[in-house]
Amino acid sequence: MDVTAIGRALVDLAVPAACGGCGRPGVDWCDSCDDLLCDTPLHVTPRVGLPVAVWAAAHYRDPHRRAVIELKEYRRVDLVRPLSHCLASLLIWMGRHGQIPDRDRLVLVPAPTRVLAARRRGGDPVTRVARAAASLLGDRVTVSPMVRTAATARDSTGLSVDGRIANMADAIHVLGRRAPPPPDAAVVLVDDVLTTGSTCAATIAALAGAGIGIDVVAVIAAA
Numbered sequence: 001m002d003v004t005a006i007g008r009a010l011v012d013l014a015v016p017a018a019c020g021g022c023g024r025p026g027v028d029w030c031d032s033c034d035d036l037l038c039d040t041p042l043h044v045t046p047r048v049g050l051p052v053a054v055w056a057a058a059h060y061r062d063p064h065r066r067a068v069i070e071l072k073e074y075r076r077v078d079l080v081r082p083l084s085h086c087l088a089s090l091l092i093w094m095g096r097h098g099q100i101p102d103r104d105r106l107v108l109v110p111a112p113t114r115v116l117a118a119r120r121r122g123g124d125p126v127t128r129v130a131r132a133a134a135s136l137l138g139d140r141v142t143v144s145p146m147v148r149t150a151a152t153a154r155d156s157t158g159l160s161v162d163g164r165i166a167n168m169a170d171a172i173h174v175l176g177r178r179a180p181p182p183p184d185a186a187v188v189l190v191d192d193v194l195t196t197g198s199t200c201a202a203t204i205a206a207l208a209g210a211g212i213g214i215d216v217v218a219v220i221a222a223a
């Protein structure tokens with residue numbers, strides 16, 4: 001990186017180009033988007049059947065949609081803050097409404113990201129948001145990144161839904177060196193966006209194969 005590029009990067013850090021939720025210039029996150037951030041969660045029924053319930057903080061539209069894309073694709077790490085508030089308030093709501101088992105501890109398992117993709121993006125955004133949400137929720141809540149996707153998954157073209165899930169489950173690696181969640185913990189799989197639910201289904205299947213049960217899924221936005 002030359003000096004000009006470093007200077008430009010510093011300026012970009014100091015003055016966000018636009019609101020990460022709506023594009024309004026001059027602020028990183030505007031009041032209007034903040035008002036929309038934490039609404040009543042949605043109970044989601046994904047196309048792919050899951051063995052556990054799925055809750056989303058919002059539909060996949062702005063400001064959530066834009067914030068997720070800006071963080072993931074454009075490395076707007078300042079958006080970890082509003083997105084983590086959103087996830088934390090979703091988890092609080094779920095707890096209050098009996099949607100998370102009432103246990104002493106809560107473990108958040110970020111959905112898998114391709115390792116290389118995460119590296120290119122300067123860290124896995126879902127894990128960053130989960131960690132920031134956990135820090136808002138107190139020391140009974142921890143984040144355990146236990147799964148990752150292999151860099152080369154087989155092409156799933158032409159496979160049935162079940163075949164795709166099986167194919168994806170093969171590509172999802174449960175990280176053996178991680179300690180499994182303690183038996184007194186509720187375990188929530190967290191992701192940024194839920195589309196068909198096949199990634200969640202494959203992740204739950206892969207974790208089940210390693211003896212780790214997921215109690216419920218929480219996502220920022222449901223497409």
Ligand SMILES: [Zn+2]
Nearest residue numbers: 019022030033
């Ligand atoms: Zn905005």
